Amino acid sequence: MNGTDLWTMLVIVGLAAVTVLTRCFFFILDKPWTLPGWADRALQYAPVAALAGVIAPEIVMQSGQLIATWRDARLFAAPIGAALFFWRRSVLLTIGGGMAVYLPLHLGLGW
Amino acid sequence: MFFQRANYTHPAFKEAARDMLPLATGISAWGLMTGVAMVKSGMSVVEALAMTFLVYAGSSQLAAIPLIVAGAPWWIILATGFCVNLRFVVFSLHLRPYMMHMPRWRRMLNGYLTADMSYAMFTKRFAHPGSTPTQWREEEAFLSGNYFVTWTSWMASGVAGIVLGNLVPASWGLGFAGVLCLIGILCSLANTPLRKLSALVAGGAAVAAYSFPLKLNIVIAIISAVAVSFWLERRGPVAWKKAT
Numbered sequence: 001m002n003g004t005d006l007w008t009m010l011v012i013v014g015l016a017a018v019t020v021l022t023r024c025f026f027f028i029l030d031k032p033w034t035l036p037g038w039a040d041r042a043l044q045y046a047p048v049a050a051l052a053g054v055i056a057p058e059i060v061m062q063s064g065q066l067i068a069t070w071r072d073a074r075l076f077a078a079p080i081g082a083a084l085f086f087w088r089r090s091v092l093l094t095i096g097g098g099m100a101v102y103l104p105l106h107l108g109l110g111w
Numbered sequence: 112m113f114f115q116r117a118n119y120t121h122p123a124f125k126e127a128a129r130d131m132l133p134l135a136t137g138i139s140a141w142g143l144m145t146g147v148a149m150v151k152s153g154m155s156v157v158e159a160l161a162m163t164f165l166v167y168a169g170s171s172q173l174a175a176i177p178l179i180v181a182g183a184p185w186w187i188i189l190a191t192g193f194c195v196n197l198r199f200v201v202f203s204l205h206l207r208p209y210m211m212h213m214p215r216w217r218r219m220l221n222g223y224l225t226a227d228m229s230y231a232m233f234t235k236r237f238a239h240p241g242s243t244p245t246q247w248r249e250e251e252a253f254l255s256g257n258y259f260v261t262w263t264s265w266m267a268s269g270v271a272g273i274v275l276g277n278l279v280p281a282s283w284g285l286g287f288a289g290v291l292c293l294i295g296i297l298c299s300l301a302n303t304p305l306r307k308l309s310a311l312v313a314g315g316a317a318v319a320a321y322s323f324p325l326k327l328n329i330v331i332a333i334i335s336a337v338a339v340s341f342w343l344e345r346r347g348p349v350a351w352k353k354a355t
Contacts, residue, residue, distance in 0.1 A: 003155055004155040004157040004158050007185075008154070008158050008179055009158065009161060010185070011175075011179060011185050011188055011189075012158065012161050012162050012165055012166060013165065014185060014188070014189050015162070015165075015166045015168075015171060015172070015175055015188070015189065015192045016165035016166050016167070018171065018189055018192040018193050018196060019166055019167055019168045019171065019192075019196065019199075019223060020219060020222070020223045021193075022193060022196035022197070022199040022200050022203070023196075023199045023202070023203060023222045023223055023225060023226075024203055024218065024219050024222035024223065025199070025200040025203040025204070026200070026203040026204040026206075026207045027203055027206065027207040027210045027211060027218050027222060028215070028218075028219065030211075030215070032207075041341065041344070042337045042341075043197070043200060043201050044305075044306070044340070045305065045306060045309040045336055045337050045340040046194075046197045046333050046336075046337055047197045047198035047200075047201055047300055048198075048297060048300050048301050048306045048307075048309055048310045048313070048336075049309050049310065049312070049313035049332055049333045049336035049337060050194045050195050050197050050198075050313070050329060050332070050333050051170070051195070051198070051293055051296065051297040051300070051310070052297060052309075052310035052311070052313040052314040052317070052332065052336070053313045053314065053316070053317035053328065053329040053332030053333060053336075054170065054173070054174055054195060054293065054317070054329060055290060055293050055294060055297060055314065056313070056314030056315070056317050056318050056332075057317055057318055057321055057328070058290045059290065060318060061318060061321060064321060064322065066318065073284070073287075074287065074290075077287065077291065078290070078291070078294060081291045081294050081295070082294055082298050085294070085295050085298040085299070086298060089299070090295075091134065091137060091228070091292060091295030091296065091299070092133060092134050092136065092137040092295075094291055094292070094294060094295035094298070095137045095140060095141075095288055095291045095292050095295065096136075096137070098287070098288075098291035098294070099140075099287070099288055099291065102284070102287050102291075103284075106283075106284050106287075107283065
């Protein structure tokens with residue numbers, strides 16, 4: 001079995017603090033305050049950029065390499081999931097519809 | 112908080128819980144896969160449980176797991192978590208007027224428990240912050256009912272994932288449900304032409320810079336997308352900044 005170590009536990013506590021800090025960022029202090037203009041503007045774009053940066057490699061890469069084939073279930077499930085979201089504005093439909101495309105291709109055809 | 116009587120006896124609590132219930136399946140699928148991913152990547156059961164219960168943020172957990180396993184410096188791991196959580200910083204600015212009538216510890220506990228779905232549902236139901244104690248009570252009861260369902264389904268499915276971790280073969284690829292959930296959140300946030308563009312730029316940059324150590328590709332993705340958007344903000348038509 002994998003062992004538990006103190007360093008990992010401390011990092012986990014640190015990540016929990018990051019969750020609290022980011023979710024409460026602007027209402028921790030009683031006094032109203034604003035970010036400098038550039039940071040305020042960056043926050044218009046940084047969240048989508050961060051998420052897209054996490055997601056994109058999960059869709060088009062395999063063990064650190066760009067996938068070379070179009071026969072990959074993810075390439076079909078991801079755009080269909082996104083299209084379903086823009087159709088009905090439902091994250092649940094994105095997950096359900098995306099998996100309904102992914103699983104048959106992945107388990108059935110081995111893509 | 113859902114353990115306060117004034118909240119869980121309020122009709123808005125039930126209403127919110129009912130609204131959230133259809134989404135619980137999606138959250139559970141994601142929690143299950145995060146649980147499986149933690150155990151499969153080599154974290155111990157204690158560590159995986161601590162992460163599920165304390166961190167309570169699927170996207171930053173998924174981003175942090177490979178870094179923890181690789182033994183990356185702690186400040187890189189926390190900075191990555193912060194970057195992935197940047198959307199919550201924006202949400203918190205929006206939520207401030209709804210929260211300021213509460214004492215700080217209650218604001219922070221409510222804030223900590225309010226994730227993507229609860230935020231979206233809450234701000235849809237209450238488009239404007241209330242100004243009377245009756246409205247405040249209704250808002251807090253609704254928010255509590257919302258995150259009661261989210262929290263419970265996340266924790267239950269996370270624990271189930273950790274327990275089942277060694278039974279579900281990784282080859283099934285069920286973890287892709289987590290990616291689809293993030294795609295849904297991304298699409299809901301990308302509501303202006305410039306934000307859509309910035310998602311495309313960031314996605315491309317993250318793939319191109321993938322070989323950089325320590326997930327620095329995410330930082331590079333953010334910087335390049337923000338730079339491109341800043342540049343186009345000045346030059347492009349005003350309509351690019353408007354929500355679609």
